[in-house]
Amino acid sequence: MTATMATRPPTPARDRATRSTYVAGLIGAAIIGFYVVLLLFGGRLAPFRATELAGQSLLSPNGTNRLGTNLLGQDILSQLILGAKASLTVALLAGFGTVLVGGTIGVIAGWFPGWFDAVLMRVTDLVLVVPKLPLLLLIGAITGGSVLGLSVVISLLFWPNAARILRSQVLTLRTRAHVRAATGFGAGTWHQLRRHILPDLALLSVAEFIPAAGRGVGLQAGLAFLGVGDPTLPSWGGMIRDAVAFPALFITPAWKWWLVPPVVALVLLIVGITLLGAAAERRFSPRLARHTR
Amino acid sequence: MTQVLDHDPKVAAPPAKIPRRSRAPYLRTIGLYAITLWALVTVVFFLPRTLPGNPLRHLDDPDSGTFIHDPVERERVAAYYGLDKPLIDQYWSYLSDMRRGEFGWSISQNQPVSTLVKNRLPWTLLLTGSALALSSLISFFAGVTAAWHRGRFADRALIVVLSAARAIPEYALAAALLIMFAVTYPIFPQAGAHRPFATYASPLDQVGDILFHLALPLTALTLGLAANKFLIVRNTVISTLGEDYMVLARAKGLSRRLLKYRHSGRNAMLPFITALGIQAGFAVSGSLFVETIFNYPGMGGLVERAVFARDYPLLQGLFIFLALAVLFANLLVELLYVKLDPRVRRRR
Numbered sequence: 001m002t003a004t005m006a007t008r009p010p011t012p013a014r015d016r017a018t019r020s021t022y023v024a025g026l027i028g029a030a031i032i033g034f035y036v037v038l039l040l041f042g043g044r045l046a047p048f049r050a051t052e053l054a055g056q057s058l059l060s061p062n063g064t065n066r067l068g069t070n071l072l073g074q075d076i077l078s079q080l081i082l083g084a085k086a087s088l089t090v091a092l093l094a095g096f097g098t099v100l101v102g103g104t105i106g107v108i109a110g111w112f113p114g115w116f117d118a119v120l121m122r123v124t125d126l127v128l129v130v131p132k133l134p135l136l137l138l139i140g141a142i143t144g145g146s147v148l149g150l151s152v153v154i155s156l157l158f159w160p161n162a163a164r165i166l167r168s169q170v171l172t173l174r175t176r177a178h179v180r181a182a183t184g185f186g187a188g189t190w191h192q193l194r195r196h197i198l199p200d201l202a203l204l205s206v207a208e209f210i211p212a213a214g215r216g217v218g219l220q221a222g223l224a225f226l227g228v229g230d231p232t233l234p235s236w237g238g239m240i241r242d243a244v245a246f247p248a249l250f251i252t253p254a255w256k257w258w259l260v261p262p263v264v265a266l267v268l269l270i271v272g273i274t275l276l277g278a279a280a281e282r283r284f285s286p287r288l289a290r291h292t293r
Numbered sequence: 294m295t296q297v298l299d300h301d302p303k304v305a306a307p308p309a310k311i312p313r314r315s316r317a318p319y320l321r322t323i324g325l326y327a328i329t330l331w332a333l334v335t336v337v338f339f340l341p342r343t344l345p346g347n348p349l350r351h352l353d354d355p356d357s358g359t360f361i362h363d364p365v366e367r368e369r370v371a372a373y374y375g376l377d378k379p380l381i382d383q384y385w386s387y388l389s390d391m392r393r394g395e396f397g398w399s400i401s402q403n404q405p406v407s408t409l410v411k412n413r414l415p416w417t418l419l420l421t422g423s424a425l426a427l428s429s430l431i432s433f434f435a436g437v438t439a440a441w442h443r444g445r446f447a448d449r450a451l452i453v454v455l456s457a458a459r460a461i462p463e464y465a466l467a468a469a470l471l472i473m474f475a476v477t478y479p480i481f482p483q484a485g486a487h488r489p490f491a492t493y494a495s496p497l498d499q500v501g502d503i504l505f506h507l508a509l510p511l512t513a514l515t516l517g518l519a520a521n522k523f524l525i526v527r528n529t530v531i532s533t534l535g536e537d538y539m540v541l542a543r544a545k546g547l548s549r550r551l552l553k554y555r556h557s558g559r560n561a562m563l564p565f566i567t568a569l570g571i572q573a574g575f576a577v578s579g580s581l582f583v584e585t586i587f588n589y590p591g592m593g594g595l596v597e598r599a600v601f602a603r604d605y606p607l608l609q610g611l612f613i614f615l616a617l618a619v620l621f622a623n624l625l626v627e628l629l630y631v632k633l634d635p636r637v638r639r640r641r
Contacts, residue, residue: 122325125325126325126328126329126332128571129326129329129574129619129620129623130329130333130616131574131577131578131612131615131616131619131620132574132578133574133577133578133581134577134578134581134596134611134612134615134616135333135336135612135616137596137600137608137612138337138340138608138609138612139340141599141600141603141605141608142340142341142344142605142608143344214460218462221462221464222462222464222582225464225582225585226581226582226585226596226597226600227597227600227601228600237464240464240465240468244468244585244586250471250475250476250483255472255476259468259472260472263465263468263469266462266465267461267462267465270460270461270462271457271460271461274456274460
């Protein structure tokens with residue numbers, strides 16, 4: 001029942017707040033779409049390769065280097081376009097992984113109450129208080145911090161939120177008449193989960209996926225900024241690090257085309273994901289914006 | 294609803310029971326944190342050791358240039374580093390070293406990790422501590438005010454500004470502030486925690502200088518932290534506004550300030566404190582970024598240098614220090630929570 005209610009399009013005329021969230025969601029989707037284009041066609045759009053020497057050192061924006069060059073003479077625009085790949089890949093993988101791990105644990109904990117649930121929720125409490133960035137730094141530095149590895153570690157550290165929300169949803173679904181009726185007809189656990197529980201969790205999982213993806217973007221850039229990650233992979237965090245590490249950055253005007261673009265690109269993507277996430281949560285979450293009136 | 298039940302004579306506990314509070318919730322909380330700490334320390338120990346390779350590979354490998362021909366000598370080297378012992382013994386000595394306050398030896402700086410940390414930890418604590426305190430003040434007053442004027446301009450503006458601040462990563466915010474207020478309009482210093490080689494006329498001068506340098510990093514860290522708590526306070530306060538006791542308090546003619554902070558704002562304290570505990574971790578990781586941008590002499594620079602040099606012992610030691618700080622802050626908050634909220638003691 002909730003599922004049908006949630007999928008029904010909002011009636012914007014009636015509710016101004018819902019409409020503004022809806023518009024915000026569209027803007028967010030448009031921003032993300034723009035970045036996806038960069039991801040898909042980045043190789044063709046970028047005039048240079050990311051590490052290629054494209055001109056003299058610290059050129060200001062000109063006809064060949066639209067956004068100028070960095071200290072090594074690499075093209076900023078090309079690095080910017082190609083950097084979308086790292087961010088979006090981590091967003092996708094980390095978001096998916098977080099929901100997968102959290103969903104599995106949440107569904108199992110919700111479906112099998114008792115000691116198993118209690119143990120899982122204790123583990124969730126444990127993982128919640130782990131200092132995540134330092135641990136990511138350490139693991140990333142030791143294992144090399146590839147995009148895939150990073151996404152796996154992020155998923156293993158940030159699942160508790162999704163697990164809690166999906167677990168409580170399973171707990172309420174269990175008590176619904178159709179689920180109990182199915183139990184009465186002798187439906188097994190697997191059948192129940194597949195037919196009655198998981199379909200009802202799909203939308204909620206999407207609402208959990210989006211913020212997890214946003215977190216992945218922030219963490220990937222943050223770790224690259226601190227020097228963890230594949231140094232040959234162009235990324236906005238790495239660009240910020242290179243710029244900030246240049247001692248004379250603010251004495252020259254180079255910061256205008258070297259530091260500002262990656263920061264703007266990153267912030268724009270994160271804002272886009274946040275807007276889409278807010279809209280998705282409003283539409284899909286059963287706690288439906290009770291507080292955001 | 295619960296409040297009604299609490300006053301029901303049949304449900305309320307007899308008064309004699311109240312002084313004998315159980316210590317169990319405190320012990321359980323402390324136990325949970327002890328387990329977390331142990332788990333982290335153990336992961337840090339075993340993680341590098343499960344990866345392929347070992348520190349003596351170049352000494353044992355006949356093809357390498359540093360191969361040691363004499364097997365006795367090879368064993369002596371292994372024994373010197375304790376690598377001849379079984380893993381479990383190594384783990385044990387690692388734990389007992391840590392208990393004695395030895396957190397390893399930095400390869401790149403050739404100093405004990407604890408010495409390096411000792412010089413830098415105060416600055417990080419200054420930055421994170423003041424950011425947590427300042428963001429608490431801002432978010433509490435802004436939250437109550439926004440709730441009071443809900444739906445109006447002040448409320449909407451606060452929500453938009455603070456939500457944006459929450460979404461933007463600290464390093465981006467720090468870079469933006471640096472560009473705006475230290476480069477374009479050079480009001481604040483670009484880097485450091487105080488004037489280099491400064492001699493101060495008075496201690497007040499010194500404090501002023503340190504605060505002056507703290508301003509931008511503090512702002513960058515505070516904005517993100519304030520946003521989260523602001524929303525919590527605002528929403529909790531809004532939910533109290535329609536309560537009967539609020540109507541009664543207003544009917545009694547209480548002043549607006551009393552209504553706002555005593556009757557309504559107080560309800561936000563518990564969720565507020567929970568958020569504060571969770572934020573201890575955010576504050577520490579955020580400060581690593583902010584410090585790097587502003588070249589602040591805290592742990593951030595050390596972390597960056599350790600990553601750059603792939604100085605694993607230093608990284609491990611730093612991780613353990615940061616984990617200790619975060620877990621300790623969390624533990625404090627949770628104990629405070631048990632003390633503040635009688636329901637936590639009664640239930641569970």
